[in-house]
Amino acid sequence: MLLIDQAPRYLFFTGKGGVGKTTMSCIVATALARNGKKVLLISTDPASNLDEVLETPLSGSPAPVKNNPGLLAMNIDPEEAATAYRERMVGPYRGVLPDEAVQNIEEQLSGACTIEIAAFNEFSQVIGHPETVAEYDHIVLDTAPTGHTLRLLSLPAAWNDFVLENKSGSSCLGPLAGLKEQRLIYEGAVASLTDPELTLLVLVSRPEAITLDEAERAAAELFELGMKNQHLVINGQFKATSDDPVARALQDKGEQALASLPPNLAKLPRSVMEFRPHGLVGLAAIDHALEEQPEAVDTGQVNELAAGLQRLAPRLTPWPALLERLAAPGRGLIMTMGKGGVGKTATAAAIAAELARRGHQVCLSTTDPAAHVDQMLPDPPANLTISRIDPKEETRTYTAQVLANKEQELSADDLELLKEELRSPCIEEIAVFQAFAREVAGAREQFLVLDTAPTGHTLLLLDATESYHREVARNAAGVGEAVQELLPRLRDPLYTRVLLVTLPEATPVHEAASLQEDLRRAAIEPYGWAVNQCFALSGTRDPLLAARGVKELDFIEEVLQLNSGPVAASPWLAKEIKGREQLYQLLSPWAPEDT
Numbered sequence: 001m002l003l004i005d006q007a008p009r010y011l012f013f014t015g016k017g018g019v020g021k022t023t024m025s026c027i028v029a030t031a032l033a034r035n036g037k038k039v040l041l042i043s044t045d046p047a048s049n050l051d052e053v054l055e056t057p058l059s060g061s062p063a064p065v066k067n068n069p070g071l072l073a074m075n076i077d078p079e080e081a082a083t084a085y086r087e088r089m090v091g092p093y094r095g096v097l098p099d100e101a102v103q104n105i106e107e108q109l110s111g112a113c114t115i116e117i118a119a120f121n122e123f124s125q126v127i128g129h130p131e132t133v134a135e136y137d138h139i140v141l142d143t144a145p146t147g148h149t150l151r152l153l154s155l156p157a158a159w160n161d162f163v164l165e166n167k168s169g170s171s172c173l174g175p176l177a178g179l180k181e182q183r184l185i186y187e188g189a190v191a192s193l194t195d196p197e198l199t200l201l202v203l204v205s206r207p208e209a210i211t212l213d214e215a216e217r218a219a220a221e222l223f224e225l226g227m228k229n230q231h232l233v234i235n236g237q238f239k240a241t242s243d244d245p246v247a248r249a250l251q252d253k254g255e256q257a258l259a260s261l262p263p264n265l266a267k268l269p270r271s272v273m274e275f276r277p278h279g280l281v282g283l284a285a286i287d288h289a290l291e292e293q294p295e296a297v298d299t300g301q302v303n304e305l306a307a308g309l310q311r312l313a314p315r316l317t318p319w320p321a322l323l324e325r326l327a328a329p330g331r332g333l334i335m336t337m338g339k340g341g342v343g344k345t346a347t348a349a350a351i352a353a354e355l356a357r358r359g360h361q362v363c364l365s366t367t368d369p370a371a372h373v374d375q376m377l378p379d380p381p382a383n384l385t386i387s388r389i390d391p392k393e394e395t396r397t398y399t400a401q402v403l404a405n406k407e408q409e410l411s412a413d414d415l416e417l418l419k420e421e422l423r424s425p426c427i428e429e430i431a432v433f434q435a436f437a438r439e440v441a442g443a444r445e446q447f448l449v450l451d452t453a454p455t456g457h458t459l460l461l462l463d464a465t466e467s468y469h470r471e472v473a474r475n476a477a478g479v480g481e482a483v484q485e486l487l488p489r490l491r492d493p494l495y496t497r498v499l500l501v502t503l504p505e506a507t508p509v510h511e512a513a514s515l516q517e518d519l520r521r522a523a524i525e526p527y528g529w530a531v532n533q534c535f536a537l538s539g540t541r542d543p544l545l546a547a548r549g550v551k552e553l554d555f556i557e558e559v560l561q562l563n564s565g566p567v568a569a570s571p572w573l574a575k576e577i578k579g580r581e582q583l584y585q586l587l588s589p590w591a592p593e594d595t
Contacts, residue, residue: 015204018507020235023280033071078119194226207254216262244542249574277547317566338501343532348451356384366451398431497527504552537571
């Protein structure tokens with residue numbers, strides 16, 4: 001494998017959730033160790049299954065991986081790291097500030113940006129002290145820092161009391177202000193990351209257009225920040241071994257995606273991992289992958305899948321039954337939420353089209369900048385309207401307002417840090433808040449189907465007494481009824497129903513479960529779940545895909561355990577969803593005998 005033959009000292013794996021970063025990092029780390037190198041593998045992924053892949057109990061300290069001399073691994077839990085940071089920041093204020101103020105600070109430090117910086121801090125303790133890693137030939141990191149984290153760590157103002165002085169209103173960058181003593185360590189870690197002789201950025205993607213587009217965006221942003229030594233890994237390239245139409249369609253879809261690689265990715269050196277129906281969990285699976293041995297499957301997998309579906313089907317809610325329940329009130333808000341690439345937009349568009357087909361007045365709206373609702377539904381019925389909240393435009397307006405209020409008060413360094421803070425994902429969610437509130441108010445008279453919405457963290461941040469008035473009242477012409485009533489409406493199960501959307505795979509399911517907990521912190525109980533792109537429901541009789549379907553049943557079972565509400569599932573579809581007929585197909589009734 002080219003990636004292994006030319007590996008520098010540091011290898012950083014990045015990519016969308018569920019593309020196989022952990023398994024690819026394990027394969028590369030194992031191969032390097034078997035080539036006689038001493039290797040340290042570190043995961044900072046909150047949904048990591050590194051222990052399971054390596055069959056080794058791991059903690060926050062390096063531990064030898066069994067049956068692999070020279071390979072050590074550690075699992076940094078970013079949630080635990082962030083909890084420790086929050087307490088370090090908030091502890092001195094308990095009993096000094098009012099409880100509401102302390103709760104507000106805690107919520108400010110509960111966002112994704114804080115968690116990522118806390119994880120980076122833990123990682124930096126390893127590579128920021130050269131003497132601690134001198135014994136290793138290679139350091140492999142599963143989940144690289146984003147461009148946002150690297151940019152803000154490079155800003156001088158990040159190391160003053162910017163956050164504690166509260167110059168911007170609210171912040172998700174809290175740990176920086178409490179970690180000034182770590183500055184030299186951070187600077188050393190960033191310097192190592194951006195040295196092309198030392199570091200390789202490994203972009204992991206599936207052979208799918210959506211994940212390849214995401215990989216190109218990450219590649220371009222990190223290249224601009226100095227991570228110019230890059231390598232592309234295509235994980236899961238499928239080659240049909242039968243005449244099964246589903247198998248042929250999957251091969252064609254992957255080949256088309258790779259033939260249309262985004263320009264920046266097409267220039268990169270590339271490694272390919274073939275499709276493995278059982279995934280890459282366990283040392284034996286890693287051995288087979290390194291030896292490029294195909295997984296052993298037989299026609300018995302088809303029968304096993306059919307039997308599993310017979311057992312599971314009675315516990316799933318057929319889409320027609322779920323739609324009947326969603327349509328019953330005659331109006332209200334339906335939100336599809338989940339991580340990128342799981343099919344939120346398609347699910348929202350399909351629900352909206354079906355409600356309109358039943359004669360209801362429907363508005364379909366999105367806050368997702370990558371959603372192509374107009375192309376997905378180019379032929380909407382007369383009683384369905386499509387609207388869009390443009391996050392970029394909302395953020396530009398919000399940013400201009402904040403900078404206009406603050407630029408005379410701040411030094412040049414502090415102004416640059418404020419600008420970086422205003423680029424964070426949390427700030428973008430806050431920026432679309434008022435438009436989102438206006439859209440939600442419209443569900444009093446019709447159905448509003450909303451693709452993507454602010455997370456529970458953002459809603460709590462806005463609901464906290466001090467933060468609420470700073471972020472809404474200060475930057476708006478006034479607090480209207482729509483803003484005041486937003487959270488009560490979202491918390492009202494008669495007004496709002498949230499569907500969590502996922503794929504039948506480990507990382508998307510675990511990320512959606514985390515989102516569910518996030519919403520519950522904001523007192524919003526998800527109504528149900530939708531599991532998309534299931535090979536188990538595709539009707540395939542290909543042994544490889546049937547084996548994947550059997551594996552998917554375990555994740556569907558996990559979803560059923562996570563949620564007491566309805567769980568609906570949709571089959572894998574070969575064609576890009578476009579038009580009402582394909583959207584109806586997404587929500588078509590399904591029964592075990594269909595396979």
